[in-house]
Structures are given as C-alpha cells and as structure tokens.
Amino acid sequence: MSSKDTHNAQSYLSNAGITITEHLYVDQYPIHHTDETLILGTIHPHEDDFFMMPFFYGNKNSIWNLMRDAFPQELSASYTLDDVLLFLHSRNIAVSDTILSCVRLDDGASDDKLVPLALNMALIEQIRQSDIQQIFCTSGFGKNSAFRLFYEGILGLKLTAQIRQAKQVVLPESIFGRPVRVDLLPSPSGAANIALARSAAFKKSRYYGQQERPVYRYKVSLYQKLFAV
Template sequence: MRITSHQFIKTNPIKKTDERLILGTIHPHDVSSFKLPFFYGNRNSIWNIFRDVFPEDLPEMYSVEDIQKLLSNKNIAVSDTILQCERLSNSALDKDLRPIRLNLDLIEDIKKSAISRIYCTSGFGKNNAFRLFYDGILGLKLTRDIKQEKSVVLPVGIFGREIIVSLLPSPSGAANISLSKSVGYKSSSFFNSQSTRPVYDYKVSLYTKLLK
C-alpha cells in the first residue's frame, strides 16, 4: 500500500479575495509523472477546459504560472478535501483510497475568504469530493434531495454567509461517456452539432456558465 500526501495545498492557499472554490479529492500518487506540478496536472484536463473558457487569459502552451495568474485574476481558488490517504491499489480512483487526514483547514480558510460558490469535481460516491466535504468535513448529512439537485445552500451559521455547494461536471475525459447520456446534453444544441467533439463542447459551455 502507498501513502499519498498532498503536494499542492500548502503552496497554493485560498486567498481572502477568492470568490469561488473548485474542490476535488487528492491528486494521483506519482506527481513526478505529472505534465504540470499543480492540481489536476497529471493530465491537465480541467486546465484545457479553462483554456477554452478563458482563451484570452490562458495561452495554448500554458504553465503553472499562467494558471495561477488566471485563477488570481478571476478570484477562483482550487483545493482538495484530502491531505493524506492510503492507496489500496495503484489506481487513482477515489474508491481505491482510504482517507487518513481530511483537509479540515478548509473551514477556516473559507470563512476568511469571500467564497460564495463551491464547485465539487466529484459527487456522492465513496470518497468523492462533495461527500467528503459535506459529510466528512462539515459533519452534515447528505439527503436524497441534495443528490437529486446536485446542489445545496449551506446554513449561514457555518461560514457566516450563504454559500452554495454544487457539483461541477468532472473534467476527466472518461466522464464524457455519462455526460453524453444526460438529459441536459441530449436536449442541448450540442447533441445534433456538427462538431467533432460535441460532448466536450457541451462541457465547456457548462463551465463557462458557472465560471465566467
């Protein structure tokens, strides 16, 4: 078994001016093989989406510094729910890890920020970001309504202001299969599009609506 300790949270803290937070679980174990030494840097899937959402702010050949500048300019923070985990296999899947330390500092970090929206990159399954944050870190109970709506308004008493937590479409390419079967995609203009990547274009449109 492998122990994975998070490599990017401490060096990329949530800032007081941040208004939105993208929240995941934890990066794969071997960061030495990453394309970029940063969140989601193993495949850059989310940053490729950001490049299409913000083409004027992120160049075709971007660096960590380019991503950090974009996030800072847009008041977007990125963090994860797990500080340390045990890997039950060589897989990077959430279901194949066991959290050892959750990122409990998120509570104070969010309180000190201007964050009003939190977007989780995975949902309600075992060790998914939404579940770990809502249940594991905040100590609240997930309900059927929350899972159905894929969103919840947190009580004002937790952070001193209203914050909406919702599910962001997973940036991974593998998630495009389930997205292609969704009602939203099938009822959108992208479904009958002549594009060579209609599902990806639909995902970019969802990110644009949430982040621009």
C-alpha cells in the same frame, strides 16, 4: 483522530510497504481572503513524476484545458503554471482538495480505491476567512467523492436524497458567516463524458449530434457559463 495519531498510523503503514499519498499542493496554495469561488476535489494521483504541471489536476491538465478552451483570451494554448495562477487570481478562484493523505489500495488513481487518512479540516477556517460564495465539487456522492467528503466528512452534515437529486445545496449562514452554495461541477475527467453524453441536458443542447467532440464542446460551454465573471 489527532494529528499525532494520524502521523503514527502513516508511519506504520509506510513501514509496512503500503502506498501512502501525501498531498503536494494544499499547503502551498491555500485559499486567499479575496477568493470568491472554490474548486474542490479529492487528492491527486500518487505518482507525480510525470505530471504535466506541478499543480492541482496537473497529471492530465484536464480542468485547465477546459478553462483554456472556455476562456482562450485568458489562457493560451501553450499555458504554463504561472498562466494558470494568474487566471485564477484574476477571477478570484481558489483550488483545493478534501484529502490531505490517503492509503492507495492499488496503483490507480480511482477515488474508490483509496482510504483517507486525514481530511483537509483547515478548509473550514480558510473559507470562513475568505469571500467564498460558491464551491464547485469535481465529484459527487460516491465513495470518497469531493462533495460527500466535504459535506459529511469535513462539515459533519448529512447528505439527503434532495441534495443528491439537486446536486447542490446552500449552506446556512451559521457555518461560514454567510450563505455559501455548493454545486457539483461537471467533472473535468474524460471518463465522466459517458454519463454526460447520456444526460437529458446534453441531448437538448445544440452540441448533440455534432461530429467533432460534441460532449467536450458541451462541457466547455458549461464551464464558460459557470465561471463567467
């Protein structure tokens, strides 16, 4: 669909009283040429009036709370948006999303209750012009999940059973001029803790059986490892 067709479709849907979410942050915070790691999601919730921070994942600050607890010397308990931006810059981490606009099928924020209208195709050139070596997708292979939308919707590739099982893939050098690894990041969402608590890796960890927020503490330890400099 061309940009003109997308705009016409969005106008029609909006006039029909259908909720359309337009991404607020993708254009404002593009990938920089010095970035080496990319955190990639889908799209923020529609109602942004009560966001804790005007930024990616700012509705609940879920991922930034994890980063704060993983790297307390770099993000204090009272961190601000400027603190988060400085943290990302110091570690050459970019943040972006796969969806530029979507229709909401209900008032919630669930990815399976939306219909993408436009994908973030600019990601291809932005990654190509950067030093990105690693992409962490915050959701996997379900309907409208970040990994699936990036791999199939934006890159035009086909997910295989092997990729789904491994939860990772190394993209060939022909796409971005260098090999780029794509991994499924442990979701910052609290709802994802149920599946994580059932995982064999968690049950083998030193956090299993502890009384105080063991799954969250285990997730923090994963973030420490994945984003270590």
